[in-house]
Amino acid sequence: MSKIRVRFAPSPTGGLHLGGVRTALFNYLFARKHQGDFVLRIEDTDQSRYVAGAEQYIVECLKWCGLNPDEGPHVGGTFAPYRQSERKENYRRYAETLVKDGYAYYAFDTAEDLEAQRQQIPNFRYGHGSREFLKNSLTLPDAEVKRNLEQGVPHVIRIKMPTDEMITFQDRIRGHVSFDSNLIDDKVLLKADGMPTYHLAVVVDDYLMEISHAFRGEEWLPSAPVHILLWNYLGWKDKMPEWVHLPLILKPDGNGKLSKRDGDRLGFPVYAMNWKDPKTGDLTRGFREMGFLPEAFINMLALLGWHNGSDQELFTLTELVDQFSIERISKAGAKFDFEKAKWFNHQYIRQAQVSELKSQILVCLAEKGIAVQDNQYLEKVIALVQDRLAFLQDFWDQSFFFFEQPQAYDFGTVKTNWTSSKSDFFETYIAHLEQNMSSNAQELEASFKSLATEKGMKVGELMLPFRIMLVGGKFGPGVFDIAHLLGIEETINRIQKALLTL
RNA sequence: GGCCCGUUCGUCUAGGGGUAAGGACGUUAGAUUUUCAUUCUAGAAACAGGGGUUCGAUUCCCCUACGGGCUACCA
Numbered sequence: 001m002s003k004i005r006v007r008f009a010p011s012p013t014g015g016l017h018l019g020g021v022r023t024a025l026f027n028y029l030f031a032r033k034h035q036g037d038f039v040l041r042i043e044d045t046d047q048s049r050y051v052a053g054a055e056q057y058i059v060e061c062l063k064w065c066g067l068n069p070d071e072g073p074h075v076g077g078t079f080a081p082y083r084q085s086e087r088k089e090n091y092r093r094y095a096e097t098l099v100k101d102g103y104a105y106y107a108f109d110t111a112e113d114l115e116a117q118r119q120q121i122p123n124f125r126y127g128h129g130s131r132e133f134l135k136n137s138l139t140l141p142d143a144e145v146k147r148n149l150e151q152g153v154p155h156v157i158r159i160k161m162p163t164d165e166m167i168t169f170q171d172r173i174r175g176h177v178s179f180d181s182n183l184i185d186d187k188v189l190l191k192a193d194g195m196p197t198y199h200l201a202v203v204v205d206d207y208l209m210e211i212s213h214a215f216r217g218e219e220w221l222p223s224a225p226v227h228i229l230l231w232n233y234l235g236w237k238d239k240m241p242e243w244v245h246l247p248l249i250l251k252p253d254g255n256g257k258l259s260k261r262d263g264d265r266l267g268f269p270v271y272a273m274n275w276k277d278p279k280t281g282d283l284t285r286g287f288r289e290m291g292f293l294p295e296a297f298i299n300m301l302a303l304l305g306w307h308n309g310s311d312q313e314l315f316t317l318t319e320l321v322d323q324f325s326i327e328r329i330s331k332a333g334a335k336f337d338f339e340k341a342k343w344f345n346h347q348y349i350r351q352a353q354v355s356e357l358k359s360q361i362l363v364c365l366a367e368k369g370i371a372v373q374d375n376q377y378l379e380k381v382i383a384l385v386q387d388r389l390a391f392l393q394d395f396w397d398q399s400f401f402f403f404e405q406p407q408a409y410d411f412g413t414v415k416t417n418w419t420s421s422k423s424d425f426f427e428t429y430i431a432h433l434e435q436n437m438s439s440n441a442q443e444l445e446a447s448f449k450s451l452a453t454e455k456g457m458k459v460g461e462l463m464l465p466f467r468i469m470l471v472g473g474k475f476g477p478g479v480f481d482i483a484h485l486l487g488i489e490e491t492i493n494r495i496q497k498a499l500l501t502l
Numbered sequence: 503g504g505c506c507c508g509u510u511c512g513u514c515u516a517g518g519g520g521u522a523a524g525g526a527c528g529u530u531a532g533a534u535u536u537u538c539a540u541u542c543u544a545g546a547a548a549c550a551g552g553g554g555u556u557c558g559a560u561u562c563c564c565c566u567a568c569g570g571g572c573u574a575c576c577a
Contacts (some may be wrong), residue, residue, distance in 0.1 A: 046576055123503065156575050174507070183505055191575040198577050222572040223504055255569060307515055311525045326562050333570065335515050340527045388539045460536045467537055474537040
């Protein structure tokens with residue numbers, strides 16, 4: 001069996017959609033599992049849609065996810081170049097070969113010509129039944145075709161779909177798939193600007209790069225027959241990769257493919273990382289900047305359309321590599337569920353080492369303009385609150401009171417039920433603390449409780465006020481853990497300050 | 503419209519001719535947390551419909567319905 005080689009082939013037109021990341025992931029898993037090569041190929045054949053910076057962005061996304069390609073424009077490789085714009089010469093050559101062999105033809109119809117056809121004919125298709133009435137090398141006299149070509153009249157090269165042929169192939173996910181050649185149009189292979197369309201480029205490059213398995217979204221299924229034909233016409237039939245058409249990732253509500261718009265509308269990210277459109281300057285938030293851990297993001301994506309058959313939900317990348325198989329990819333599209341994505345992230349944050357979280361939390365804090373000076377203290381705070389974080393971004397909301405005194409107190413009914421004996425209790429507690437400046441959390445709690453009993457008061461009526469004094473509201477970790485981490489001195493300060501408002 | 507693909511709890515899915523149709527997210531209830539979140543326990547919740555095949559279909563076949571994708575000199 002020949003070497004496994006797969007490619008992730010995005011076009012650099014904007015942010016990297018999570019569906020794209022999943023395609024990259026499946027490619028990566030398959031390649032690693034079979035000791036194959038994972039190639040990044042940039043499909044930048046549409047010059048009008050090219051967006052500056054998008055390629056670099058894609059590379060960074062893959063890096064963040066831990067899916068580093070073995071070959072690609074940024075790392076090179078034996079099959080370079082990896083940008084289709086830099087392989088332009090190849091395509092014309094192959095397209096001309098197809099024309100010579102009678103499998104394709106020149107077409108001189110202008111965009112306006114075609115538009116007019118579409119206006120007149122309801123379901124206009126360039127192909128059977130229409131190609132013989134249009135301006136192409138099938139209908140025009142040879143001399144005129146030759147003259148047109150010599151004079152550089154703009155033209156495209158179209159595939160000539162055969163008549164009455166069933167085009168069939170095996171898809172690794174869907175099994176046997178077949179199409180009637182009479183119903184497929186003569187797709188453009190080479191555009192007037194000399195660039196290939198996706199159809200030509202993908203076949204030529206998959207051949208040249210010796211790709212063994214072509215993973216792509218299900219949206220490509222309808223154009224597969226064109227590609228199959230091309231593999232045959234170019235004489236590469238034996239080298240054709242196996243096809244793996246992945247189920248689509250759908251929007252959570254309603255139906256249809258998940259798009260960036262859905263994310264904006266429903267309030268969750270769709271792109272892997274922040275994407276700033278260089279033209280409009282619009283910023284679209286990504287999973288990374290939303291506070292996702294790459295491991296969680298990948299784990300969540302892996303289970304969108306793939307399952308190992310067991311009850312396991314949490315997988316490391318290595319486990320995924322180990323267990324991945326095309327046979328276990330499902331056929332139907334999967335609706336994206338942000339709640340579940342959140343749950344995955346929560347799981348990974350809980351499991352994470354404090355040191356791992358620290359560096360990323362520091363970044364989040366920096367974004368908010370907050371600088372933390374004491375690293376050891378920060379680590380202790382993280383350890384205390386990490387179970388409560390669904391996102392890294394939640395950190396500040398869960399822990400700001402460790403770094404600054406509460407600005408406001410949510411005393412509410414505590415205030416209306418306040419008594420002088422409660423004030424008295426806290427005064428006494430302060431006095432006690434002053435004598436025991438090195439108490440740990442347990443001791444703090446024990447003395448608090450015994451003091452309350454001594455005074456004949458209910459602990460429950462005192463705990464909540466104490467918490468609010470320290471953090472400002474009804475939230476946070478164990479109150480004595482907070483007091484201990486804050487330090488006795490600061491605890492006393494806060495009690496005194498809050499007492500003034502009661 | 504045409505072509506292609508698909509259809510198990512609300513969602514992601516496991517399963518597969520005879521099952522109490524399993525798990526996870528979410529949800530509901532209870533316990534813990536003298537806050538909140540976490541955590542724990544329990545519960546509700548699904549085989550799109552109709553025909554076959556069969557002793558027996560959720561599972562195999564066909565049809566219908568529904569959903570999706572594609573239908574550009576975009577990928």
